[in-house]
Amino acid sequence: INTLFKQTDAFGNVLPANQWGRYERYNQIIGGVNLVLERSSVNKCKRDELDRLFGCSNRTECCHDEGTRTTGNYYSASLVPDVSRAFPNIEKAEGFKADSDGRYVFWMDSNKPLEELRNRIIYLAAGQWVDLSTKAVTVSTLMYNGELGLFAKLDVTFTFFRGGSVQPQIDLDTVQSDPYKARPWMIALDVLFLACFMTCAVSVFRSLWAIMQVHGRQKGFKVLCCDFWNWVDWLTIGLGVAYIATWITCVVTDQAATNVLVELSRTYKEVGIGSSKYEHKLSDAQDKLQDLVNVYLEHRTVTAFMSLLMGVRFFHAFRKQPMLSVVTKTLSASMKDLFHFAIVFFCIFFSLSFSGMLTFGHKVLYFNTFNQAMTSSFLLMMGWWQWEWLRGVEAESTTMMFIAIFYVIVRLMMVNILLAIIIESYFRVRSKVAEEYTLWNSAMSLVRRFWRKHMSHIKMERLFGKYDEELPEEINFFHISQRPRDPQSVTDERRPSLTSLANAGQVAGNRRVSTEMFYWQQKQAVAGQANINPEDAELKIPSPVPPEQAMEILNGTVKWTHHIDSQTNLTVSEALVMFGYNHTLVMNVQNSVGFLLARLEGVRVGVGG
Template sequence: MQMECVQFDGLDLRLKPTELDVSQEDLIESNDNVIIEWLDYLMEFPNVTVFEQLRDLELRRWLDNRTYRVKVSFMTYNSYYDMLTTTSIHFMFGMSGRPWKQITHRSVVLESHADFVSWLYEVLFFGHILILFLNEGYESIACLREHKCNFVKAWKSYWNFWNVVDWVSIVLAFAILITWITQNVGQAELSTTLQSYIGVHSACRASFNTSSTECFNARAFDQQLFDDMEQLGFVIRANRWISGFYPVCIMMRLFKAFAAQPRLAIVTKTLALAANDLTHFGIVFLSIFFAYVAMGMAFFGREVESFASFDRASLALLRALMGDFSVEDMELRGRPVAFFFFGTYMMAAVLLLLNMLIAILMDVYGQVAAGSRTSESLWHECYDIMRRGMQKWTGGHTPLSEVVKKYVESRGEEAWESDKVIYVSDVLAAVPGLDKRQAEDEMTSALEEYAQENAPHIEIAEVISTMGKYLAPKTESEVPPLRNVIDVTRNGSVAGDENVSEAAAELVRAGLSVEVLLRAAGIVLDTTSQRRANGEAQVSALRHIVSSAELLCNEDKTVMMCQL
């Protein structure tokens, strides 16, 4: 038909775009590839009708095969909310010729800080960010001075995960501040421009001719108003997107605060300890997940819109993991194919992989929770803070930072690395005016914290090696009978040099009870009040013993230990 082939740039119109896609498309009315037509003064001049103007456009063949989108826009002002709104009706033409229709709105409150409360929120937010910026700046300078202005060492020492979170929060907050100021300036300018609207259009109306100079000025005024509104909309969009991501920084900073309290830090510690396992799990999960994304696009991409592209198929399968799916849409391709795809995906992704993820997290969570049970609760720490605050107010409490500072001053900087045992009397002598009861409490708390942080973790090699000390013979001729092996284990005497593999095999054949094995490793099953404190070590040892039995039970699976 002797028509030119045109490549459209912009939105992908092979599928119907969403309202968000259309409203966020950067279509500026002043671009060279945009043709602007005005439906002039419909109310000011009754003799000018919409039908006549649209008929004139049609005769000029204004819409042809090169047309990508037609956008009809008009503005409304709501004086009650002081809100200016641009409503646009979009007609978008795909390369196949199919038109898509979408209606979008862009609203701006011209005076967004009309009361004192709204300004108070802004001042508190940006004031808090300014304080955080000053604190982080002071900390970085102190770190630089500590390393004697060695930038490389200071850089390595300063940057850790939580400092990165703080600086990302600061950068995003200042980006919000910049876009917020730009937005307020734009709103003020738009409000000032809008106040001239009535005067400009009254002059055009008084001219009684749409081609007059006054009407030309009114048309230019309207075009500038639309352009300013469009530009301000982009600034508001940027501010909204940055503000939408900022709560993630707030959440991470809350986790940083929770890390100071052991019971609140269970989640962060669980994720940190399980990070290695989660990384390997993620590789397996993503491999299976994206394989099913490709299968879904191949099976249902032509019939089901949610599988028509890679991003839509990924979102559809992610929703299916949470239980949101539509098997009826998949059946459009055929029930056998839908049954195969949906059934295998549910088995592999939901029943298998998700439950493995839960198992990984719960295993680590149990260890972290067991270690935090002996720590103080949040309410007890709040009580201690209030009690110490009251004692400090009355002069009966010395801050711990001051105690440490005076002790180091009296003992010198080598006190940080000294192996000398510190007694209560040493602290009292170094810190004049320190209450003896407070010194005892501080020393006791320090010992308890050290014990919790340095609790021994019994590995499988240690357990088997300890058993070997009791049971391994020097020579084959000196191998004791089975009865003597059990007696030696119960008595706790050493039977010879280490021969770990033979000792472990002998234990398995003997079918010794778990209690005997724990005793051989030097661990006593407590049933007294100390059981809670020793529970973590006992459970750890028991787990490793069972694991070792599973590896060693190759010859005889009927003995008691192998069944455990």
């Protein structure tokens, strides 16, 4: 009473009435405390011939089966009315009548004076509220912490075992009151989550529509059902909808509970406690808060399963990157061996768990039931075990023999076989993945593609018309053409200072130049060797050349790098041919553009252009 219904401070001074019902100083009890009783029925004992020994000689039923439940009124007509007259504020047989759920509920109002609360406890004791048929007593209360903005539901349950012991258990559930007001930044996170969820849902629906268009409705449905990852996507979307729905329900229920609590406070100031209006508002507030705790529990459950499925979706994304897919492919490759291993493992594990239950279950709680025996065996397999837990239970030789057999068979043999299966599959999968497909290389390739696609570029032929001082320090030279171009066209916009280079392009343009040329034909035509037979040609690659192949071609025929200040051998013919292909050339201009022009001019003289 003094702990839950504190009405004085540490020095014995009486607190104001608005501070009554504070638990641990910061938690305000809402309304009061419910005492909930569950009872078992009275039945015959297990062995009738021993009833006299148990003291049941004059009664046919005197044992209490904890597996049963009674809902009848059990108060004594001769005892309880007298107690009720002694306590006029207590209704007749209050707490001794079962409700619709078969529970016996007794209410303790935190706004009552301590003396009246003590009288209510005396009333229960005098009426023998707790007797031999009692299965469990639960002390349940709802609280609000204004410091943290939390609603809390506290249940302390005392379970009465038929062996004579009483085991307490504490359950505490907390929910955030008005989460958006306490943490306004959550609105941005929820909007971001909703946008990501809608993007994912639209992507899945578009994929579904595309499959239906290609395969038809019936066959497309079969294709979707046969893919495991489609089921994961649809379950994720379904749980996402449930997540959003339960969260909206939480917010609405929280607002409704807040409104009821505001009305309860207003009613308390107007009419005080004890009136029917206040009791009605208090009951309504208790129901709303209980609903709030329940919907938050549902929301957390949905969130937990959704997080699990989203984690599974990561494995689907990892398949796109060779090095990351090693783990998923390892699990997939070892699945057949793991299935057969699991059959043998669980047969041995269940046998040893059952043996432990029969050996130690009658003395040790850890092996009392088969479920507890399996849990303890798992802990023993993982090494989370202490010798003292089984020491002295049976003969020391029996205990040591059980632990030795379990360790050798399960921990040393079976667990290592499991690791060997997975490691063997890992090495088999890893040997098929090239070393260059690392996550770092993939990231660099992604950055490189983004840079070349979205950063500004300057066509190479425009470079020759720019002065050195006008050029930035970093320049991207870019030119795209869907088909090979006449090398003559690249010299039209050049300055007079590059007349010799333009003449070389004109000479090359009079050679065999066509939009249907192969690369080797265009290369030899520009170089002035148009009569070379195809079988004698150096290259036989059709036009146009994709960017990936163009890089390989240039690396194989021309010695050049991205940076001009390094050793670069670039002939006029290769430079002009490059203009006609879908290829990006990135150069870092450090010396000057004149350096490139001088190199091209020297090569032109060398080839006799």
